[in-house]
Amino acid sequence: MPELNLENYHRARPLFADYPYQRALVFSVLDGCNPGRVFVDDTDSPAAAFVASATEFNFFAGQASCPRFLEEIKALVFNEMARSMATVFLSGPGEDWSGAIERLAQGYEGGWAKRAEFELPPSGAARLAGWRANIPAGLRVERIDRAAAEQIGWLSPFWGSVEGFLQRGVGFQVVGPQGTLSHCCSVVIGAGQVEIDVETAEAHRRRGLAWLAAAALIEDCLEQGLAPHWSCWSENHPSIALAEKLGFALAGYTPVRYAIIPH
Numbered sequence: 652m653p654e655l656n657l658e659n660y661h662r663a664r665p666l667f668a669d670y671p672y673q674r675a676l677v678f679s680v681l682d683g684c685n686p687g688r689v690f691v692d693d694t695d696s697p698a699a700a701f702v703a704s705a706t707e708f709n710f711f712a713g714q715a716s717c718p719r720f721l722e723e724i725k726a727l728v729f730n731e732m733a734r735s736m737a738t739v740f741l742s743g744p745g746e747d748w749s750g751a752i753e754r755l756a757q758g759y760e761g762g763w764a765k766r767a768e769f770e771l772p773p774s775g776a777a778r779l780a781g782w783r784a785n786i787p788a789g790l791r792v793e794r795i796d797r798a799a800a801e802q803i804g805w806l807s808p809f810w811g812s813v814e815g816f817l818q819r820g821v822g823f824q825v826v827g828p829q830g831t832l833s834h835c836c837s838v839v840i841g842a843g844q845v846e847i848d849v850e851t852a853e854a855h856r857r858r859g860l861a862w863l864a865a866a867a868l869i870e871d872c873l874e875q876g877l878a879p880h881w882s883c884w885s886e887n888h889p890s891i892a893l894a895e896k897l898g899f900a901l902a903g904y905t906p907v908r909y910a911i912i913p914h
Contacts, residue, residue, distance in 0.1 A: 652690055652691075652692070652719075652720060652723035652724070652727070653690065653691055653692075653693070653694040654688060654689065654690050655689045655690070655691060655694070657683050659694070660680070660681050660683065660689050662691065662694065662697055663681065663689050663691055663697060663700040663702070663712075664681050666697060666698075666699070666700045666712040666713040667681065667700070667702070667710075667712045670710070670712055670744060671744055671903075672710070672742055672744065672766075672768070672905040673708065673710070673742065673766070673768070673846075673882065673905055674841065674842045674844055674880075675838075675839055675840065675841045675842060675844035675845065675846040675880050676704050676706060676708050676710070676838075676839055676841065676846060677702055677704075677710050677841065677842070678841030678842035678844075679704065679839035679840055679841030679846075680702050680703075680704055680841070681702065681841065682840075682841050682842070684819055684839065684840050684841055685704070685705060685809060685810060685811070685839045685840070685841070686705040686808070686809070686810070686811045687702060687703055687704045687705055688702075688703040689701070689702050689703075690703075690723075690724065690727070692713075692717045692719070692720035697713065698713050698714045698717060699711070699712070699713035699714050699715070699717040699720050699721075700712050700713050701720075701724050703728075703732065704839070705808055705809050705811075706809060706838065706839065707736055707738070707739065707740055708740045708742065708907070709728065709739065709740060709741050709742070710741075710742050710743065711724075711741070711742070711743035711748050711751070711752065712743065712744065715743065715745075715747035715748045715750070715751040716747070716751075721751055721754075721755055724755070725755045728741075728755075729759070729910075729912070733912040736912055737911070737912060738761070738909050738910065738911050738912065739756075739759075739909065739910045739912060740907050740908070740909050741755070741756065741907065741908045741909075741910070742905060742906065742907050742908070749906060749908075752908045753908060756908050756910040759910035759911060759912070760910070760911040760913075761908065761909045761910040761911050762908070762909065763906055763907065763908055763909075764884060764885070764906075764907050764909055765884070765885040765904040765905065765906060765907070766882050766883065766884060766885065766904065766905040766907055767882060767883055767884070767885045767887075767891060767901060767904055768880070768881075768882045768901070768902045768903055768904065768905055769880070769881040769882065769894045769899035769900060769901055769902060770878070770880065770881075770899065770900060770902045771869065771878065771879050771880075771881075771897075771898060771899050771900075772898070772900050774898065775897065775898020775899055775900065776869065776873055776898060777898075778897075778898040779866045779869055779870060779897065779898060782862075782863060782866035782867065782870070785859060785862075785863060786825075786863060787858070789827060789828065790825055790826065790827045790832070790860075791825075791826050791827075792823055792824070792825050792826075792863055792864065792867045793823065793824060793826060794822065794823055794824075794871075795822035795823060795824050795834060795836065797813065797817060799822075799824055799831055799834065800813045800816055800817060800822070801813055802831070803822075803834065803836065803850075806820070806836065809838060809839065816836075816837075819840065820836065820837040820840065821836070821837045821840075821845065821868060821871055821872060821875075821877075822834060822835060822836035822837065822868065823835055823864050823867035823868045823871070824864060825860045825863050825864050831852070832851065832852050832855040832860050833849065833850065833851035833852065833855065833860035833861050833863070833864045834849070834850055834864055835847060835848070835849040835850075835861070835864035835865045835867070835868040836848055836849075836868070837868070837872075840877065843876070843877060843878055844877065844878045844879075844880045845868075845872045845877045845878065845879050845880060846880050846881075846882065847865065847868060847869075847879055847880070847881060849861045849864055849865050849893070851864075861893055862893065862896060862897060865893070865897055866897065869897065879899075881894045881897075881899050882905070885904060
């Protein structure tokens with residue numbers, strides 16, 4: 652099973668051209684913006700491909716009827732990759748891939764779940780225009796610097812390094828006398844989309860600070876010509892509520908097979 656190097660990722664891109672799910676995650680790897688691995692069934696003329704993202708979400712495309720390829724991917728996922736993961740997440744478009752993924756994950760505890768995906772229409776972006784007027788007295792909203800980035804544990808693996816995030820990513824934080832109260836960062840960037848994540852210190856939740864950090868990031872993304880993208884598990888009602896408050900609109904659901912790895 653060939654693994655492509657970065658210079659040859661273009662060989663797998665046609666198989667994902669019309670990919671309907673999580674395009675920012677898929678193309679963050681294929682565009683070379685974020686770390687990941689790309690495998691194909693045949694280097695010269697691939698019919699099936701597998702993209703493994705550093706986010707632990709993994710994606711199939713092409714023909715689901717390549718048994719040798721699927722067996723090799725199964726060994727890769729559940730032997731090699733699973734050593735550093737508690738849970739594996741697998742997606743692929745259509746019923747054929749759903750069936751192939753289910754067979755691949757057979758025997759592992761888990762099941763199917765849905766990721767709610769949101770896009771930001773022009774009307775949603777317009778609602779955020781006056782966000783600066785909502786900054787509470789004594790607080791400020793600023794771009795995430797190196798010191799702040801080093802405190803966010805997932806940034807380095809998702810971007811290859813803190814330096815990688817500072818060079819290619821985007822993030823904003825709400826800061827007060829106590830330090831960072833809330834921050835919003837690009838998880839990955841791909842296909843012109845920015846997958847975003849927002850976190851608020853527990854003691855400072857329900858103050859609208861996550862909305863402020865996200866509004867600042869969204870404004871910056873739009874100025875760069877990037878499309879903000881939001882996704883979360885379908886039962887994550889607080890995340891969905893925040894997405895809607897920010898003006899995002901539900902675009903659909905991504906079926907994901909999750910498999911829990913025994914350690």
